[in-house]
Amino acid sequence: MSDIQSKPVISMAGVTKSFGLNQVLKGVSLDVAKGQVVAIIGPSGSGKTTLLRCINFLEEYDGGSIKIEGIEVGYKDAVGERRRRSDRDLAKLRGDAAMVFQQFNLFPHLTATQNVMLGLVKSRGKSKSEARQIAHRWLNRVGLSDKFDAMPSQLSGGQQQRVGIARAVAMEPKVLLLDEITSSLDPELVGEVLAVVKELAVEGRTMILVTHEMDFAKEVADRVVFTDQGHIMVDAPPATMFNEQPNDRLRAFLSRFGSFRH
Amino acid sequence: MGNYHFNFAIVWRYADKLFNGLLLSIELATLTIAIGMLIGLILALIELDGPRWARPLIRAYVEFVRNVPLLLLVYLIFYGIPSAVDLEYDATTSFVVTLSIYSGAYLVEILRAGLAAVPLGLVEAGKAIGLTPFGVLCYVRFPMALRIALPSLSNTYVSLFKDTSIASAIAVPELAYGMRWIEIQTFRTMEVYLLATPIYLLTSYAILMLLRLVERRYAITR
Amino acid sequence: MTIFLQTLPFLLDGLLTTLLVAGSVVLIAIVLGIPAGCALVFGPFWVKVPLRLYADFVRGVPILVLLYFVYYGLPAVQVNLSSMTAAVVALTAFKTAQIIEITRGAFQSIPTGQTDAAKSIGLGLMDRFVQVLAPQAVRRFLPPFINSLVDTVKGSSLVSLLGIVDLMLSLQQVIGRTHVALPLYLMGALMYFSINFPLSVLSRRLEKRFIY
DSSP states (O other): OOOOOSSEEEEEEEEEEEETTEEEEEEEEEEEETTOEEEEEOOTTSSHHHHHHHHTTSSOOOEEEEEETTEESSEEEETTEEEEOOHHHHHHHHGGGOEEOTTOOOOTTSOHHHHHHHHHHHTSOOOHHHHHHHHHHHHHHTTOTTOTTOOGGGSOHHHHHHHHHHHHHTTOOSSEEEESTTTTSOHHHHHHHHHHHHHHHHHTOOEEEEOSOHHHHHHHOSEEEEEETTEEEEEEOHIIIIIIOOSHHHHHHHTTSGGGOO | OTTOOOOHHHHHHTHHHHHHHHHHHHHHHHHHHHHHHHHHHHHHHHHHHSOTTHHHHHHHHHHHHHTSOHHHHHHIIIIIHHHHSSOOOOHHHHHHHHHHHHHHHHHHHHHHHHHHTSOHHHHHHHHHTTOOHHHHIIIIIHHHHHHHHHHHHHHHHHHHHHHGGGGGGGTOOSHHHHHHHHHHHHOOHHHHHHHHHHHHHHHHHHHHHHHHHHHHHHOOOO | OHHHHHHHHHHHHHHHHHHHHHHHHHHHHHHHHHHHHHHHHHSOHHHHHHHHHHHHHHHTSOHHHHHHIIIIIGGGGTOOOOHHHHHHHHHHHHHHHHHHHHHHHHHHTSOHHHHHHHHHTTOOHHHIIIIIIHHHHHHHHHHHHHHHHHHHHHHHGGGGGGTOOSHHHHHHHHHHHHOOHHHHHHHHHHHHHHHHHHHHHHHHHHHHHTOO
16 A cells, blocks of 8 residues: 555546447546556446456557556557557557456466466567566466466466466566456455455555455555446545445445445 | 350250259258258167167268268269169169268267257256156257257258259259250350359358348357 | 279279379368468458458359369360369369368457457567467367368369269279179278278367367
């Protein structure tokens, strides 16, 4: 938990996004400072995953701007006109907003170590031996020191997700994006993954997580953001968000999660 | 292109050969898939619920038919069997028998997969409302299996339609034979093919589209 | 029994021709079809549409009609091909369309999450293709491809109708001479079976092995 500093790592202003006729993001603005952990909660379809995916340009946003440390994601201002960045530019920038996925998305033909190494070698330009050292270090950190050469099919869901986290964090990203990373896990495996995320938060990493784990959001986040129908409805510290529940729709949403019923 | 003068008029005079040939091809395909499904259904049921000693026999049938060229099967049944056994039949009958046996082998696989994919809960529900095993089969398992297998069945039907062209090798007057016939009579090879090839394409496409409509209404996809 | 031994040399010659035809067709079709399939998946609109049309067109026509067209139809416009060339051209056109389809299926069955994950660790298009997508596509390509080889060998039997002395035609010639139809047809069937069955089995084994 750290103080708000002057230059935000992520600044989003008026972001809009439509899928066909359906406008999913209707003008979202959000700043995230260095070292902050922001949790995004909200009902399905409210746009929270889309928002996350716009930050690393997995989805192309239509209007507004998203900047990582001042650099516009996905587009560059060439003589006042906005043009889509080339694939090579995008690739370099994406490593700065590494993502951990709900479905893990580990590369099934590579070992755990190779999964973590790939981005380091191909995007960060590290040598293979250096990348391997870094990969092993991170796999140790997430508690998988005996699984260096395991294939994803040999790992449990919780283990796979921890590899996914290692893979993302090894890139030393400016911000870590976590997209409902425990939603696909059996309940007994959720704890081990959240423990890793908590450690990373305590270390001071900038993170944005979309989650349904309200208890976890309360424990780890500096700020909680509630989205609904493409807007940010509430942006508050966890205490305010969960205890006072200053919004009717928020109240209705939270009432579905037993422990927060008012 | 040289000195070739296209002359569609001559070819057009014999268009009825193409038209009748097309009809026959469609009839052959339809008859075959009906018989083939009967064979396939019976064998699939035996393989799923029947005696264990029957399974390798069915396997042998399927593997044999699927790994041997259709043309060879056609000759085998049309020329081979009458030479060894005292049986006589005309080319069309022979071809229907051959193609039915051929399609049966593919349909066993398709129907077996379809039957196996019927959720157990539905079968139990059928029993729970007092249906006999045969009743469950007729009213629950078969209709469901059919709907699940509909896309595969559509593709098989279109394939069979194209396979009817092989019947031309034993002078069955279907579409491909009609094409060759006109070409031999008129020497207008290019025109025949330019006319007739789209017939196959359009018919295949039309059948496929019709079946897609049926699929939309009835098929179940996971 | 002696019939079988006497006729075997002729049949083996035919078999060789069959394998030669099928083999050439497969090789050329791979060289043409795999890049075309990749272009169909990754290429721009003006590349995708003609390839799509080609694949659908060729596969909507029976192979026999294709063979007749190339061998009998083309001479009318001064393109005279020998029976062997015509056969290979027609069969290759068909097989290439098949391979384009298999390649397309191989790439499109890879979950989109793989591309997302590759993008998110900073890999560009070339790296995504080589490091992440192609390895997974190969494993999805091989089982249906090997299965399709069975179709090619079976389809090659149609060249007998063009007068090429493959296994099918040599079988008929031998039967014509000896008048022993059924046993020889069965023997011919066995010979085709002995090539195709191992391929079928291999394809199924590979399919099981490559399930992730």
